[in-house]
Amino acid sequence: xxxxxxxxxxxxxxxxxxxxxxxxxxxxxxxxxxxxxxxxxxxxxxxxxxxxxxxxxxxxxxxxxxxxxxxxxxxxxxxxxxxxxxxxxxxxxxxxxxxxxxxxxxxxxxxxxxxxxxxxxxxxxxxxxxxxxxxxxxxxxxxxxxxxxxxxxxxxxxxxxxxxxxxxxxxxxxxxxxxxxxxxxxxxxxxxxxxxxxxxxxxxxxxxxxxxxxxxxxxxxxxxxxxxxxxxxxxxxxxxxx
Numbered sequence: 001x002x003x004x005x006x007x008x009x010x011x012x013x014x015x016x017x018x019x020x021x022x023x024x025x026x027x028x029x030x031x032x033x034x035x036x037x038x039x040x041x042x043x044x045x046x047x048x049x050x051x052x053x054x055x056x057x058x059x060x061x062x063x064x065x066x067x068x069x070x071x072x073x074x075x076x077x078x079x080x081x082x083x084x085x086x087x088x089x090x091x092x093x094x095x096x097x098x099x100x101x102x103x104x105x106x107x108x109x110x111x112x113x114x115x116x117x118x119x120x121x122x123x124x125x126x127x128x129x130x131x132x133x134x135x136x137x138x139x140x141x142x143x144x145x146x147x148x149x150x151x152x153x154x155x156x157x158x159x160x161x162x163x164x165x166x167x168x169x170x171x172x173x174x175x176x177x178x179x180x181x182x183x184x185x186x187x188x189x190x191x192x193x194x195x196x197x198x199x200x201x202x203x204x205x206x207x208x209x210x211x212x213x214x215x216x217x218x219x220x221x222x223x224x225x226x227x228x229x230x231x232x233x234x235x236x237x238x239x240x241x242x
Contacts, residue, residue: 003053004240005034007044007067008060015204015229016058023237041066048089056240057087058233064126071096081129086236097239100130103232104202108134111198111221116169120145122186123174124153127202131173140169145188156187164192170215172201177209185210195219204229 006016020033036047041063048054059067064083068074071084074096078084084096119135119142121128128144135142143163144153164170170188177185193199199215204226212222 001053002031002055003034003051004031004056004058005036005047005051005054006058006060007036007038007041007047007063009037009039009062011035011037011060013205016060016233019230019233020237041070044070054089056089056236058236059085059087061126068096070094077101077133081133083126083129085130085232086239088240088242097236098130098133099232099235099239100127100228101133102235103228103230104130105134105137106231107223107225107228108200110227111223112138112169113196113198115196116140116198118142118167119169119171120159120163120167120188122170122172122188123176125174128173131171131202143167145186159188161189161192164189165194168197170197170199172199172203172209172211175203177201177206177211178203179205182206183210185214190214190218193218193220197221198223201225202228 004020006014014035017033017035024031038047064085067084072093077098078096081098084098086097086099088095117140119140121131121142122145124144124146145156145159146153147155149155149158172186193215197215197220199212199220200223201209201211202225203209204224207224212224216222
């Protein structure tokens with residue numbers, strides 16, 4: 001039996017475990033998926049040693065960046081983004097990928113329109129790096145927004161209604177609004193949103209975050225992060241078994 005798993009901390013309700021377990025049952029695959037909630041990335045070698053049947057790992061918060069020194073090889077997107085969310089294990093060698101890039105690009109394309117040429121990325125954590133990478137590939141200019149202003153990034157209180165109106169693609173790459181904090185949303189001037197806007201939320205639980213609800217109420221196209229997660233999971237599966 002081939003084993004696969006997820007490292008992160010804490011893991012709570014894991015998308016990956018549920019998704020892959022159902023996939024293995026549906027496709028009648030002799031595979032198993034386990035969560036490994038490790039409190040420190042230094043415990044990764046122990047996980048590998050204790051589970052020699054592991055063939056692939058998903059990587060989630062807070063280890064997408066911290067895991068890189070443990071990899072024997074990384075693909076170019078990991079090098080550029082500085083984050084890894086998927087590891088192939090073969091003959092003791094760990095190869096790092098970033099399949100968030102694939103998942104986000106495929107999901108974004110569904111409702112992206114030619115006039116979505118300027119974007120706001122809300123949040124500057126590991127998830128935002130994959131978003132930045134994809135937008136660069138697509139030739140979409142972007143502005144980073146975070147709680148505190150810094151080089152190349154403005155703060156939320158610097159956002160004006162006019163800035164919202166001129167940036168028709170708005171991507172929430174922060175965890176704000178994730179269950180159970182469903183009454184929260186990024187602090188932006190929603191009155192600037194119109195029917196040519198596209199709001200993408202990397203959060204998938206709840207299905208419709210307050211961020212998306214506010215955008216939809218003003219006529220914007222909206223998309224949550226579920227299809228992105230499915231896309232990155234399937235991309236990981238292909239890479240693990242290539």
